[in-house]
Amino acid sequence: MLTGFKCSANLATQFNFGVTKISFGQVLTAIALANLGLFNGGLSLEANAAAPAKAAKTTVKAAKPAKKSGKENPEAFAALKEGVRLLSEHKGQEAQAKFDEAIKLSPNYARAYANRANLHMLARHYKQAEADCTKAISLDPKLYMAYLNRSWAEIELGQFTKAADDASKAIALQPKLTMAYANRARALNQLGRHKEAVADCEKALQLHPKFSPAYVNRAHAYVGLKEYEKAVADSDKAIELNANSARAYANRAKAYRHLGKLEQSLSDSNKAIELDSKLGSAYFNRAAVYKAMSGKDLKIAQDMGFKSDLETK
Numbered sequence: 686m687l688t689g690f691k692c693s694a695n696l697a698t699q700f701n702f703g704v705t706k707i708s709f710g711q712v713l714t715a716i717a718l719a720n721l722g723l724f725n726g727g728l729s730l731e732a733n734a735a736a737p738a739k740a741a742k743t744t745v746k747a748a749k750p751a752k753k754s755g756k757e758n759p760e761a762f763a764a765l766k767e768g769v770r771l772l773s774e775h776k777g778q779e780a781q782a783k784f785d786e787a788i789k790l791s792p793n794y795a796r797a798y799a800n801r802a803n804l805h806m807l808a809r810h811y812k813q814a815e816a817d818c819t820k821a822i823s824l825d826p827k828l829y830m831a832y833l834n835r836s837w838a839e840i841e842l843g844q845f846t847k848a849a850d851d852a853s854k855a856i857a858l859q860p861k862l863t864m865a866y867a868n869r870a871r872a873l874n875q876l877g878r879h880k881e882a883v884a885d886c887e888k889a890l891q892l893h894p895k896f897s898p899a900y901v902n903r904a905h906a907y908v909g910l911k912e913y914e915k916a917v918a919d920s921d922k923a924i925e926l927n928a929n930s931a932r933a934y935a936n937r938a939k940a941y942r943h944l945g946k947l948e949q950s951l952s953d954s955n956k957a958i959e960l961d962s963k964l965g966s967a968y969f970n971r972a973a974v975y976k977a978m979s980g981k982d983l984k985i986a987q988d989m990g991f992k993s994d995l996e997t998k
């Protein structure tokens with residue numbers, strides 16, 4: 686059960702969009718507002734998220750339910766609005782109760798399922814998030830945020846081909862959805878399609894030049910392409926925009942290791958683990974650094990004429 690938002694450090698706790706610094710909760714609020722139907726048209730997720738939280742709340746109160754082909758249950762919509770408000774205040778348990786209420790009042794309410802998926806993601810309940818998104822899509826095949834959310838869940842579940850496909854569907858429905866390009870790039874990296882991932886990151890950065898996850902994912906791609914200096918530069922930028930990005934430190938650590946900068950690599954690996962204790966790539970890189978360091982020390986010892994005896998074996 687959610688008792689509040691306990692997002693991991695790997696899910697950036699703070700983003701910078703332009704000159705406006707916003708919290709991860711505000712980003713999720715923007716996702717929820719999009720799911721709610723209050724943000725439509727050409728506005729990107731980030732443009733919505735950049736609005737101050739107070740203004741976003743006013744928008745929720747002033748807006749009316751999006752018109753649909755069928756009659757919308759006003760009580761369910763009210764519960765959904767309240768859930769979005771609670772989400773913006775980081776009250777996860779209360780927000781989930783409201784989304785559950787909206788679904789109980791209107792079992793075929795696609796946006797309620799899409800919003801509840803956000804909370805499942807924060808709790809790292811990825812299968813439940815995927816299930817809620819799938820339900821939302823079955824009810825409203827044009828709900829682009831449901832495809833986006835499902836791609837996020839599928840990445841965490843290791844279903845990278847599905848994640849790339851869902852991100853593509855989100856992009857087809859909303860071509861200016863920056864996060865969808867970032868999600869697809871991350872999935873493509875895991876599939877070894879690094880050049881395509883770079884292209885997606887560059888598209889994301891065209892839409893929003895200060896979108897930290899795009900730099901993180903492009904750095905990952907550059908490591909895969911063995912362009913380590915570029916990977917370091919993108920990681921530097923990602924960390925400048927979001928100092929709590931564990932993946933940015935992990936990517937830079939890997940690039941440093943390949944460049945032979947073992948001390949810097951070890952430091953970044955430790956920082957990545959400090960920020961996200963469940964980030965496996967950081968542990969793997971740290972182990973590789975220790976191995977490289979031990980080999981280096983062993984060679985120095987041998988060059989100095991040291992020979993191990995039985996006691997030191």
